[in-house]
Amino acid sequence: MRFGLFALLVSALALGQVSTPTPERQQALLDLLHQDCGSCHGMTLQGGLGPALLSSALAGKSEAMLAGTILNGRPGTAMPPWSRFLSREEADWLVTQLKYNPPRFNDATRP
Amino acid sequence: MRNFIRFFSGRYPIGLVLLAVLSQTLLAEPRGTGDIGLVVERATGNLTAINTTSRRAVGKITGLGDLSHASLVYSPDERYAFVFGRDGALTKVDVLENKIVKRVEQAHNSVGGAISQDGRLIATSNYDPGGVRVFSAETLEKVADIKAEYGEGQLARVVGLVDAPGQKFVFSLFEAGEIWTADLHDPKNPKIQKFKAGKEPYDALISPEGRYYIAGLFGEDGLALLDLWNPDAGIRKIVPEYAKDDPKLPVFKMPHLEGRALIGDYWFLPAVGHHELLVIDRREWKVVRKIALDGQPVFVIPRPDERQIWVNFALPDNDRLDVIDTRDLAVVRRLTPGKAVLHMEFTPKGQEVWVSARDDDRVLVYDTENFRELARLPADKPSGIFFTSRAHRLGL
Numbered sequence: 001m002r003f004g005l006f007a008l009l010v011s012a013l014a015l016g017q018v019s020t021p022t023p024e025r026q027q028a029l030l031d032l033l034h035q036d037c038g039s040c041h042g043m044t045l046q047g048g049l050g051p052a053l054l055s056s057a058l059a060g061k062s063e064a065m066l067a068g069t070i071l072n073g074r075p076g077t078a079m080p081p082w083s084r085f086l087s088r089e090e091a092d093w094l095v096t097q098l099k100y101n102p103p104r105f106n107d108a109t110r111p
Numbered sequence: 112m113r114n115f116i117r118f119f120s121g122r123y124p125i126g127l128v129l130l131a132v133l134s135q136t137l138l139a140e141p142r143g144t145g146d147i148g149l150v151v152e153r154a155t156g157n158l159t160a161i162n163t164t165s166r167r168a169v170g171k172i173t174g175l176g177d178l179s180h181a182s183l184v185y186s187p188d189e190r191y192a193f194v195f196g197r198d199g200a201l202t203k204v205d206v207l208e209n210k211i212v213k214r215v216e217q218a219h220n221s222v223g224g225a226i227s228q229d230g231r232l233i234a235t236s237n238y239d240p241g242g243v244r245v246f247s248a249e250t251l252e253k254v255a256d257i258k259a260e261y262g263e264g265q266l267a268r269v270v271g272l273v274d275a276p277g278q279k280f281v282f283s284l285f286e287a288g289e290i291w292t293a294d295l296h297d298p299k300n301p302k303i304q305k306f307k308a309g310k311e312p313y314d315a316l317i318s319p320e321g322r323y324y325i326a327g328l329f330g331e332d333g334l335a336l337l338d339l340w341n342p343d344a345g346i347r348k349i350v351p352e353y354a355k356d357d358p359k360l361p362v363f364k365m366p367h368l369e370g371r372a373l374i375g376d377y378w379f380l381p382a383v384g385h386h387e388l389l390v391i392d393r394r395e396w397k398v399v400r401k402i403a404l405d406g407q408p409v410f411v412i413p414r415p416d417e418r419q420i421w422v423n424f425a426l427p428d429n430d431r432l433d434v435i436d437t438r439d440l441a442v443v444r445r446l447t448p449g450k451a452v453l454h455m456e457f458t459p460k461g462q463e464v465w466v467s468a469r470d471d472d473r474v475l476v477y478d479t480e481n482f483r484e485l486a487r488l489p490a491d492k493p494s495g496i497f498f499t500s501r502a503h504r505l506g507l
Contacts, residue, residue: 031470034154034179035153035154035451035469035470035492036363036364036426038179039179039180039364039365040365042177042179042180042197042220043153043154043177043178043179043180043197044177044179044197044198046198046219046220047220047238047239048180048197048220048222048238049268049285049313049365073361078313078329078362078365080361080362080363081361084427085426085427
């Protein structure tokens with residue numbers, strides 16, 4: 001996992017395309033969001049130990065601040081820093097998705 | 112004679128219908144549920160029923176909603192499971208028939224639940240609205256609503272809810288830093304006792320005999336201990352000193368305390384934010400040893416005969432399982448079941464362990480004596496695994 005990510009970062013840098021993650025990487029980021037961020041924020045991001053990350057909840061919050069929170073965490077709270085797993089660009093991409101293109105969660109789960 | 116023929120044919124072949132029903136009842140093998148388990152498939156909102164004797168999937172129950180962080184408890188007859196969904200739904204599932212019996216949306220955001228000592232009440236542990244709600248196990252009708260009020264009418268999120276002897280539920284209030292006990296002898300009028308516990312209790316366990324309730328604290332070092340045989344003594348803060356020297360690492364997944372590894376006089380507990388297991392002597396509640404690991408432990412579960420302890424890990428080390436031999440406290444085996452190993456469950460006598468590997472979409476069965484893989488079952492993003500034998504264990 002760590003090495004795979006590292007390799008991906010290196011190859012992305014080598015190609016000079018760091019702004020938008022590849023489609024595969026986007027899928028991996030969304031999986032991370034639902035599964036691993038989801039263990040605190042809820043798999044459908046409606047909140048848990050961490051607050052809701054729904055677009056309505058994040059409206060009005062600065063993107064730089066939110067991306068900074070993802071990368072550096074919030075000391076003194078349960079929010080950990082994700083910089084060893086995510087690049088700046090990937091955090092920005094996640095914030096954009098959360099705010100403007102809320103990942104719709106598999107509707108099949110609704111009873 | 113003509114009547115007899117009409118009985119089996121014609122527009123209303125009542126006889127045939129009766130025969131069909133009768134043969135169904137007569138041919139269906141009666142069976143027990145003692146070797147049945149449920150695997151939570153968190154992404155699709157399904158449960159897969161498995162049989163630990165045949166090591167096969169034997170049923171699928173669909174439509175349970177958001178099952179991230181879902182858990183479940185069993186009725187005393189091991190026939191029904193009560194499933195606590197993240198979205199606040201409480202679902203009663205028949206594990207003989209593999210179907211949903213009843214489902215209520217009881218809160219907006221929920222994190223688990225418990226079944227009372229007598230099996231008649233189900234309690235849910237809710238984040239929103241913060242509190243505990245109590246339901247009839249039979250009908251899922253609400254019988255009590257315990258609001259987790261603190262400060263000036265705020266509601267705290269409730270974690271670490273367990274059942275305890277004396278028809279009690281015990282739980283912790285994250286923001287309030289409190290532990291409450293609720294006596295439900297009179298279900299409509301729960302008797303509540305409140306204790307100051309410490310900063311941000313995040314999960315808790317009850318010792319297997321039901322005497323000690325121990326809450327892990329996120330906001331400070333150490334654990335809060337309540338002796339339920341002697342509640343008037345209040346909370347005792349234990350092992351606050353364990354992490355003074357080395358700084359805490361970021362925690363990518365909160366440890367779970369439910370494994371409650373108590374072996375002889377020693378508790379084995381995950382240290383939050385450290386690559387360690389703490390070994391605590393329960394006679395003095397002191398850390399007597401730390402077992403160094405290569406990751407942050409999440410579940411720490413003893414094999415039922417106590418000869419081994421199995422540990423899984425938080426990101427980025429969540430592709431492994433370590434097995435500790437309790438004779439010398441050394442890691443004797445490392446297994447790599449797959450990506451994102453979320454949970455493991457032992458058969459009641461411990462000869463096998465079932466393990467979920469979420470990101471590889473599979474459940475693996477290991478022989479715990481020689482660590483051979485015995486079976487591998489496909490499952491959709493599996494997380495928790497729950498065997499019916501939990502029905503008879505306090506606090507699970």
